[in-house]
Amino acid sequence: MKTLITARGITKHFGATKALDGVDLEIFAGEVHVLLGENGAGKSTLVKVLAGIHGHDAGTIEGHASLAVIHQELALVPELSVAENLFLNRLPRRFGFVDRAEMRRRAPELLDRVGLDVDPDAKVKDLGIAQQQMIEIARALDKNAGVLILDEPTAVLTETETDRLLQIMAQLRQNGVGLVFITHHLDEIQRIADRITVLRDGRSVGVLGPKATTRHMIELMVGRPIDEQYPRAQQRPGQPLLSIEGLTKRGVFEDITIEVHAGEVVGIAGLVGAGRTEVARAAFGVDGYDRGTVKVDGKPLRRNDVQAAIKAGLGLVPEDRKGQGLVLTATVGQNLELVTLHDRDRKRLHDIAGKLRIKGRVEQPVKELSGGNQQKVVIGKWLLADPKVLILDEPTRGVDVGAKVEIYELINRMTAQGRAVLLVSSDLPEVIGMSDRVVVMAHGRVAGELPRGATQDQVMALAVQEISA
Ligand SMILES: Nc1ncnc2c1ncn2[C@@H]1O[C@H](COP(=O)(O)OP(=O)(O)OP(=O)(O)O)[C@@H](O)[C@H]1O
Ligand SMILES: [Mg+2]
Structure with a gap:
């Protein structure tokens, strides 16, 4: 198994907050590696350290694979068009000028890849949040990176779009890409994960295999079992x-x-x-x-x-x-x-x-x-x-x-x-x-x-x- 990235003992503080505390993470070629943890456990911080957005206070990161990251907070420019956002910071150029024809030609291909049916000239601000997320995904895919990190992309997607994304991820895995996937939807984890690293309070508390039960996942991440997932207590309706x-x-x-x-x-x-x-x-x-x-x-x-x-x-x-x-x-x-x-x-x-x-x-x-x-x-x-x-x-x-x-x-x-x-x-x-x-x-x-x-x-x-x- 080829290892693309090896991170050891990663520690990161924000002032008095210790967001990461000696985390180890290895990403293999051709695996979907899920990061699981409660809100504030340190998942996004780990992603940003790997991507070089945040420095780290201790630990080492090794690996030569190129990285593409889909961040939790959307990074699109609402006033620009779909096509312009797809090629943001890397607009195709010809003789030093932005090659609009090339952009127009390639945008539909990229949109097609994620199954998004929108006008490339539409302004991003006029799209729904799920469509915006799919644009982020299309943009990241076009980088053809060795490691693709997806920080909660499915939070804003519905069933159909999620299915589509999981299919795309499975395809990339087959092509030897290493994927890091963050989600709070345990059913998605069961469908796609090869390994699951569980973070709690900035520490890695275990690495689970693909057959892990939801009960096991929850206990490891929350530190206690959750009995009733939908505890609706009905009332007699009034006026x-x-x-x-x-x-x-x-x-x-x-x-x-x-x-x-x-x-x-x-x-x-x-x-x-x-x-x-x-x-x-x-x-x-x-x-x-x-x-x-x-x-x-x-x-x-x-x-x-x-x-x-x-x-x-x-x-x-x-x-x-x-x-x-x-x-x-x-x-x-x-x-x-x-x-x-x-x-x-x-x-x-x-x-x-x-x-x-x-x-x-x-x-x-x-x-x-x-x-x-x-x-x-x-x-x-x-x-x-x-x-x-x-x-x-x-x-x-x-x-x-x-x-x-x-x-x-x-x-x-x-x-x-x-x-x-x-x-x-x-x-x-x-x-x-x-x-x-x-x-x-x-x-x-x-x-x-x-x-x-x-x-x-x-x-x-x-x-x-x-x-x-
Ligand atoms: N820029 C920052 N300044 C100060 N504290 C921060 C900053 N970014 C993150 N933190 C803190 O670091 C801790 C870990 O945050 P992080 O965003 O990594 O959590 P997460 O696991 O991604 O959670 P979620 O599931 O809610 O996205 C939290 O306590 C958070 O408040
Ligand atoms: Mg996060």
Whole structure:
């Protein structure tokens, strides 16, 4: 077995934080090597040390393979086109000028390789987050590197795109590429991993083989077993708290009617592009719509007015936390208080930070937190605001298995107090496991509704259905 990279005893501090503590890692040619660990365990830091973005305080790294990295935080330029982003920092040149013709010719090939059907001239900012992720992947693939590192690429992808990516990875493995893959989805690990290095608190606590059980993985990474993955505690539903009636935005979504009662969790499932996020944003007033009404506790909301929505008791945890959910340069504490400026309750703030097990200090800038911990801050912010109705758009994206359960318990606590939750999620086990009813959207419409206990197959059957206009 040819070894491409050997890292020994890697140690890395950020001020007083010891992010890595003597980590060993070997990457072989033709293997998929998974890095597994809780949020803040040190996975991304290890990647950045390998890539030379961060220096290290102790340890050695040997190997001559070229490296391509897909980082956890997307690094695209939103104002530029898809093609320009694909060739960012390495635009094809001819006689010293950027060769636009060459760029136009090669862009479709690259997009095709990842199965992405978008216009190369479209601006990246107009694409969904999953499509943006696929562009990052296409760009990294084109470097034909000996080692490809993928830091949580599937966090923002749905089933179909994830399948596609795992196929591409398997192909690269066959060609002798060494792959480092980070994911919190244990099922993906079981499908593709050759070896699994588990990190806990900056230390490597074990290397598992491809047959490792999820139970074993969880125990090693969390240090305790997790019994119930979806601990939904159902309530008797009360009065309607959120009523979306006939909501229509031409060309985006059509005639959406969803009612969520006090004490209820209603899920919205569907494929990318089904219009789920668009409905959530319109209901909350971020975007406008053409027809229909949104009522909170019986009171109609003014369209396109977020302040009015918040006043009426509505909250939204957006899917794009970096773009919409957080002020990265502000501290954890300041972010948690963003929507509750009138009610500075320090004790509750620490209580929520503790319940969510946010790894980081309240005084620390959010940008210094690991990706999953940033996500927990966005959720914590809205839990502190204590809205009557909370819309959660992909709330556990990038969150480790232990912290997911904490978030589900907080959802249970909200509904036990008579609040309502609308849960938009591409994670099928999650949306099925935590919802009292699941609304399935397809092509901008409600394709059907399923009661608690529905199967993944039933949800998918509705999600892929063609709806005649
Ligand atoms: N630039 C930084 N400044 C200060 N601390 C940092 C910085 N980057 C990372 N850390 C800290 O290092 C630790 C490890 O973070 P890292 O991002 O490597 O975690 P991770 O395993 O990738 O987690 P996640 O699953 O949430 O992405 C965390 O405590 C984090 O707060
Ligand atoms: Mg990370």
